[in-house]
Amino acid sequence: MVSEKNRLIIFNTAGQPLGEMIFNHDLFLQATLYPDGEQSLGGCLEDWQVNGIMYFHPAASTRTSLSTIGECVTMHDPAFPSALRQWLERNSLYSVVIPEESWDIWSYIEQLPLSDSEKFNLVMRLSLSEKQNLELSKKSLLKIINELDKLEQEPKPLKKSKEKTASKKQKTKPKKMNAKKVKVKIKK
Amino acid sequence: MGRGWQVFKKVSMHIKATELEKEMAQKRSRLLEYSNNNKEKDTLSREIYSIMTEPSKATRQAKVKKASSKIKKHNFTIEGAHELGLCNNDIHDLISSFPGVWLSSFSYSNNHPPAHKTQSTGRQSVVLVENDNNNLAQVSIFNPITNSGLNSDVLCHGCIQAHTTAHYPNKISQKSVDSISKSINSIDSGVFHSTHKDNINKPGRSHLHAKQESEAVLWPSFIQTAFEAPLLNNDQDWRLATFNALMGMQYLTASDAEKIIDSLSLYFSELDPEADMNQLIRNYQKQVNLLEFKILSKHISVLFQEMPDKGLKNFFNRWIKHLNQESTSLPALQARVRQHVPSLRVGMALDDAKELGANLSVSLRVQATDIKDKRRVLNDLRSSIRRFNEIWRDLDKKEQRFLRPKLLQIVHSSIY
Numbered sequence: 001m002v003s004e005k006n007r008l009i010i011f012n013t014a015g016q017p018l019g020e021m022i023f024n025h026d027l028f029l030q031a032t033l034y035p036d037g038e039q040s041l042g043g044c045l046e047d048w049q050v051n052g053i054m055y056f057h058p059a060a061s062t063r064t065s066l067s068t069i070g071e072c073v074t075m076h077d078p079a080f081p082s083a084l085r086q087w088l089e090r091n092s093l094y095s096v097v098i099p100e101e102s103w104d105i106w107s108y109i110e111q112l113p114l115s116d117s118e119k120f121n122l123v124m125r126l127s128l129s130e131k132q133n134l135e136l137s138k139k140s141l142l143k144i145i146n147e148l149d150k151l152e153q154e155p156k157p158l159k160k161s162k163e164k165t166a167s168k169k170q171k172t173k174p175k176k177m178n179a180k181k182v183k184v185k186i187k188k
Numbered sequence: 189m190g191r192g193w194q195v196f197k198k199v200s201m202h203i204k205a206t207e208l209e210k211e212m213a214q215k216r217s218r219l220l221e222y223s224n225n226n227k228e229k230d231t232l233s234r235e236i237y238s239i240m241t242e243p244s245k246a247t248r249q250a251k252v253k254k255a256s257s258k259i260k261k262h263n264f265t266i267e268g269a270h271e272l273g274l275c276n277n278d279i280h281d282l283i284s285s286f287p288g289v290w291l292s293s294f295s296y297s298n299n300h301p302p303a304h305k306t307q308s309t310g311r312q313s314v315v316l317v318e319n320d321n322n323n324l325a326q327v328s329i330f331n332p333i334t335n336s337g338l339n340s341d342v343l344c345h346g347c348i349q350a351h352t353t354a355h356y357p358n359k360i361s362q363k364s365v366d367s368i369s370k371s372i373n374s375i376d377s378g379v380f381h382s383t384h385k386d387n388i389n390k391p392g393r394s395h396l397h398a399k400q401e402s403e404a405v406l407w408p409s410f411i412q413t414a415f416e417a418p419l420l421n422n423d424q425d426w427r428l429a430t431f432n433a434l435m436g437m438q439y440l441t442a443s444d445a446e447k448i449i450d451s452l453s454l455y456f457s458e459l460d461p462e463a464d465m466n467q468l469i470r471n472y473q474k475q476v477n478l479l480e481f482k483i484l485s486k487h488i489s490v491l492f493q494e495m496p497d498k499g500l501k502n503f504f505n506r507w508i509k510h511l512n513q514e515s516t517s518l519p520a521l522q523a524r525v526r527q528h529v530p531s532l533r534v535g536m537a538l539d540d541a542k543e544l545g546a547n548l549s550v551s552l553r554v555q556a557t558d559i560k561d562k563r564r565v566l567n568d569l570r571s572s573i574r575r576f577n578e579i580w581r582d583l584d585k586k587e588q589r590f591l592r593p594k595l596l597q598i599v600h601s602s603i604y
Contacts, residue, residue: 113215114240121239126232133231140232144222151218 005029005100008081010037013092015120026078044087048075055083094120096127102134108141113148216240364458368451375444410434414452415469426469427453534587537579541591544572 009020018037022029033041047053052072073079088095098106105126109119126137220240226233414426417433427449434445456465583591 112236113212113219114236118239122235125235125239129231136230137232140230144219144232144236147222148215148218151215 007098007100007103007106008084009096009098009106009123010041010088011094011096011120012036012040013094015115015117017116017120018093021084023081026081028075028080052077053080053083053087055079055086094124096120096123098123098127099131099134101131102126102138105134105138105141108138108145111145111148112141361458364454368454371447371451375440375447410448410452411455414456417469419470426466533579533583534591537576537583537587537591540572540576540579544569544576 003024005022005024007020007022010018012018016036017034019031019033019041021031031045033045052074055071055073073083077083085095106123109123109126112119112122114122126134129137219236223233223237223240227237228234413433414430417426417429419426419429430452431442431445431449434440434448435442456463580588
């Protein structure tokens with residue numbers, strides 16, 4: 001079977017990314033939690049590893065109604081992605097799926113000067129577009145990032161400051177607070 | 189020579205934060221300018237520009253309220269769903285997976301075919317169902333792509349009013365929903381400790397969250413129990429069958445089980461007051477092969493008629509009669525195990541009796557099988573009994589007297 005990896009990024013209602021999961025078709029491969037996601041998703045992930053996740057699906061129909069059955073499925077079950085989507089909706093969380101060839105789109109979007117909800121909005125719209133549009137979008141993102149980098153590199157006018165800086169350390173830019181990612185691997 | 193100490197000047201964090209904000213603001217205005225200049229030729233720039241210049245939350249709220257649809261009395265129709273590219277299955281999946289688990293049974297029809305079907309679009313939509321002034325369920329669907337700021341306001345928690353198709357003209361009233369909710373909540377959550385306490389003990393879980401999750405899981409399981417509870421005969425009422433099935437839960441009392449049954453009765457009668465639930469459930473069980481193939485004690489008692497020994501036959505008949513009466517007053521037999529067996533034939537008889545006991549316990553514990561399984565289990569039991577009969581006939585009276593109490597012990601302990 002041809003490998004088709006997808007990256008599913010989970011967001012809360014404020015657009016903050018909480019974590020991501022990688023699937024190969026319907027097969028779960030690994031999960032990575034961001035610091036914001038550790039508190040909300042960490043416990044659930046452990047629970048799913050041990051007990052499985054509840055999956056509701058339509059059962060056999062009776063006379064004129066359709067009833068729903070809930071069953072626990074493991075993370076290795078092909079129904080896990082569907083169960084996960086149901087769980088996300090029940091818990092007011094959103095997910096965006098990005099194909100393997102466009103995974104760096106999210107890392108480019110993270111570098112843009114947008115708020116969390118705007119970044120979420122953008123990645124959502126891009127994930128729904130056609131593949132060729134994704135490629136074009138990637139190139140456009142790179143152009144935008146280069147433009148913004150040029151802005152940083154433009155010489156700034158000297159400011160008269162009363163405080164004398166004495167240490168080299170103070171001249172360096174503050175480090176970007178990159179999210180510390182926690183990887184969770186599921187043992188097969 | 190003195191040591192030189194570097195002098196560190198404290199940099200005010202407030203100033204640093206302000207500088208970062210200024211830098212961010214500069215980059216944002218640069219980005220807005222760039223996307224504005226390129227929005228005509230570049231899709232990404234167009235998207236970024238529209239995102240950065242989105243209207244305020246209040247404006248969005250007003251816009252969405254206008255787009256929400258009304259439900260007609262006998263037709264659960266959502267108009268406008270096609271604009272979001274949603275098909276019937278998407279709507280059903282969305283609503284079925286909602287925290288309002290009262291909606292586990294309904295039918296939905298969308299008279300408008302989707303303009304373009306995108307599975308992921310359906311998955312990302314948010315559905316809100318709420319009552320309007322005329323007591324009709326009002327359904328609204330929001331696409332987070334265009335209404336991202338709204339979502340925390342519109343997500344529905346708790347019960348959802350089910351408004352079903354023309355086959356079920358009535359809906360579940362809020363009064364009934366409250367009554368059901370109150371009834372289920374009055375049951376001590378410790379009763380369902382396997383779903384509730386385990387959830388609480390997980391790190392990062394709150395009591396309320398675990399309880400809500402447990403409730404969300406319990407109600408569909410009660411409905412499933414009602415539909416799958418084994419019916420002893422053609423005349424047994426579904427309520428009694430469900431009661432027997434629920435009493436299998438270790439900590440559930442009879443009064444709690446009755447509360448659940450009453451809630452289920454109310455729920456089903458509100459969905460369709462004219463439905464014959466006994467007929468519905470029997471049809472369902474026939475469909476999924478739950479009926480007809482259960483092994484009953486009457487199937488087994490016929491096999492014991494083949495036993496040559498009148499004493500043993502009477503023992504098994506009394507024992508099966510006791511099981512049918514569901515009495516627990518049988519005294520336990522004294523377990524006096526003698527290691528020494530007088531002959532090889534007695535040893536063989538003992539082994540065969542143990543096998544008979546094992547087959548008996550399997551046949552009686554089989555609750556739901558298909559016809560092949562039933563035949564297989566009964567055939568195994570028939571073979572064990574035939575073998576046992578042959579061995580028993582070969583024993584002399586002294587050996588039979590020695591063996592009799594041990595046989596009773598083996599068979600009795602295999603059941604309990």
